[in-house]
Amino acid sequence: MSDALSCPVTGATEPLPEYPLPRAAGCPLAPAPTAQALRAGKPITKVKIWNGSTPWLITRHADQRALLPDSRVSDDDLNPGFPYVNAHRAEIAPVTPRLITNTDAPEHTRLRRTVNGPFVVKRIEKMRAPIQKIVDDLIDEMLAGPNPTDLLKAFALPVPSLVIAELLGVPYDDHDFFQRSSSLVLDGSAAPEDARRASGELVAYLDNLIRQKTATPGKDVLSEMAGRVQAGEMTHAEAVSMGVAMLIAGHETTATMISLGTLALLQHPDQLALLRETDDPKVIANAVDEVLRYLTIVQTGVRRVAKDDIEIGDVVIRKGDGMIFDLHAANWDPEVFPEAERLDLTRPARIHQAFGYGPHQCLGQNLARLELQVVYGTLYRRIPTLRLDAAIEDLEFDHTGTTYGVHGMPVAW
Amino acid sequence: MSMRVELDVPKCVASGQCVMAAPDVFDQRDDDGVAILLEEHPGDELLDEVREAVAICPAAAIRLVDQ
Numbered sequence: 204m205s206d207a208l209s210c211p212v213t214g215a216t217e218p219l220p221e222y223p224l225p226r227a228a229g230c231p232l233a234p235a236p237t238a239q240a241l242r243a244g245k246p247i248t249k250v251k252i253w254n255g256s257t258p259w260l261i262t263r264h265a266d267q268r269a270l271l272p273d274s275r276v277s278d279d280d281l282n283p284g285f286p287y288v289n290a291h292r293a294e295i296a297p298v299t300p301r302l303i304t305n306t307d308a309p310e311h312t313r314l315r316r317t318v319n320g321p322f323v324v325k326r327i328e329k330m331r332a333p334i335q336k337i338v339d340d341l342i343d344e345m346l347a348g349p350n351p352t353d354l355l356k357a358f359a360l361p362v363p364s365l366v367i368a369e370l371l372g373v374p375y376d377d378h379d380f381f382q383r384s385s386s387l388v389l390d391g392s393a394a395p396e397d398a399r400r401a402s403g404e405l406v407a408y409l410d411n412l413i414r415q416k417t418a419t420p421g422k423d424v425l426s427e428m429a430g431r432v433q434a435g436e437m438t439h440a441e442a443v444s445m446g447v448a449m450l451i452a453g454h455e456t457t458a459t460m461i462s463l464g465t466l467a468l469l470q471h472p473d474q475l476a477l478l479r480e481t482d483d484p485k486v487i488a489n490a491v492d493e494v495l496r497y498l499t500i501v502q503t504g505v506r507r508v509a510k511d512d513i514e515i516g517d518v519v520i521r522k523g524d525g526m527i528f529d530l531h532a533a534n535w536d537p538e539v540f541p542e543a544e545r546l547d548l549t550r551p552a553r554i555h556q557a558f559g560y561g562p563h564q565c566l567g568q569n570l571a572r573l574e575l576q577v578v579y580g581t582l583y584r585r586i587p588t589l590r591l592d593a594a595i596e597d598l599e600f601d602h603t604g605t606t607y608g609v610h611g612m613p614v615a616w
Numbered sequence: 617m618s619m620r621v622e623l624d625v626p627k628c629v630a631s632g633q634c635v636m637a638a639p640d641v642f643d644q645r646d647d648d649g650v651a652i653l654l655e656e657h658p659g660d661e662l663l664d665e666v667r668e669a670v671a672i673c674p675a676a677a678i679r680l681v682d683q
């Protein structure tokens with residue numbers, strides 16, 4: 204019963220639901236039924252999280268759009284009442300440097316403008332040819348290798364890692380090291396000590412590379428940040444953390460959109476056929492946005508805290524109240540996306556909130572879209588017989604990470 | 617009667633969504649991506665694209681006003 208059309212949309216909304224909310228058994232790609240029920244009945248309501256606190260859960264698309272850009276809604280996790288995702292995040296908050304991910308305007312605006320240059324639409328578009336080459340080469344390798352294989356390891360993880368290497372300006376000879384270490388850091392099944400060692404090696408590597416780029420700059424992101432360090436606009440440590448942040452924020456997310464996106468498309472052969480038969484960039488671009496909407500892989504909710512009292516509808520959110528924005532519920536809101544449970548690559552999907560909304564909306568969204576456009580526009584044409592080599596019931600999904608995902612996806616062709 | 621585009625530059629978070637939606641009306645500064653208004657009075661044929669830009673701008677920094 205993996206077709207979302209038959210998935211439940213109701214769940215217990217009393218007593219206080221515990222967040223994150225579980226997905227329904229047999230419905231791995233649909234939002235949690237309780238989130239859907241709350242959106243219909245109690246769109247702004249309290250939920251309980253791991254530390255016993257009771258932030259507001261906001262599930263409607265319109266309410267998220269009203270609140271997320273509001274200057275009273277803060278991303279500064281040092282404010283009392285901030286609804287941390289877990290104990291680890293609560294612990295590290297006081298010792299985490301001020302970054303784009305934990306500041307509000309005007310500081311956020313200033314910081315974000317220092318790292319935004321490489322993500323300007325026209326500059327990202329110049330990466331289309333290099334990304335096409337990365338994707339073509341990986342498909343060549345996959346076709347020459349074992350069949351069946353794990354799509355995650357053979358294709359979905361290497362694509363974003365090689366693209367980020369290209370963006371940052373990692374020399375070609377180091378790509379193997381870079382790809383191996385970053386995959387180890389993210390591989391949930393790797394031994395913790397291996398993951399920790401790989402993470403240490405990556406930080407040391409980026410640290411050193413930024414120093415080299417200071418001496419001999421190129422036209423890449425690390426060189427640009429090295430220049431800003433020299434100009435006194437950011438510190439060396441900030442540049443290193445930004446490099447690591449881009450790697451972490453952009454790797455697993457994009458890989459999951461490739462693996463789960465392929466899974467969703469394989470389950471909807473008519474939609475997959477639309478994609479395989481077109482070379483219209485607009486059709487492919489909209490298909491990417493629709494799959495982003497349908498899957499909405501950031502599953503722990505966007506977290507904020509109120510800096511002042513906020514009246515919305517018949518609710519007053521008090522200063523110091525935590526807020527959680529469930530993006531998947533909003534992206535399946537029938538007021539904005541009729542028959543939201545249908546994957547329909549031709550619907551207008553652009554207004555989805557899979558990248559969040561407001562000033563913190565994903566920094567890498569234009570790059571992620573481009574990668575997915577190249578992948579979705581290439582993979583299924585090059586391998587038209589691609590199929591899942593397992594029962595969907597036997598796949599192991601990651602229900603705990605910030606990003607939803609699957610541990611391994613056997614495919615054959 | 618024509619429509620005028622208003623861009624609130626201090627609010628802009630340089631996401632480039634307006635450039636993706638309406639490339640004839642918006643551009644971005646090269647160094648930091650802040651939006652630039654190319655066409656304050658876009659022709660009718662561009663209005664749908666501008667409306668899309670208004671809808672997807674994450675900072676709610678764009679307005680299309682009747683005047």
Ligand code: HEM
Pocket residue numbers: 303304305315367448449450452453454456457460500501505506557558559560562563564565566567568570571
């Ligand atoms: C399909 C892939 C991706 C998805 C679904 C995704 C999703 C998101 C979401 C929902 C947020 C908002 C968080 C919030 O409001 O608190 C975000 C922020 C962010 N993303 Fe992504 N992301 C993706 C790819 C990338 C890539 C490729 C990069 C970088 C190369 C990246 C870098 C970032 C950064 C730095 C932020 C923080 C922005 C800020 O707080 O101002 N992401 N992402």
Ligand code: SF4
Pocket residue numbers: 627628629630631632633634635642649650651672673674675676677678
């Ligand atoms: S969409 Fe909005 S925030 Fe993004 S660049 Fe345009 S005006 Fe700025």
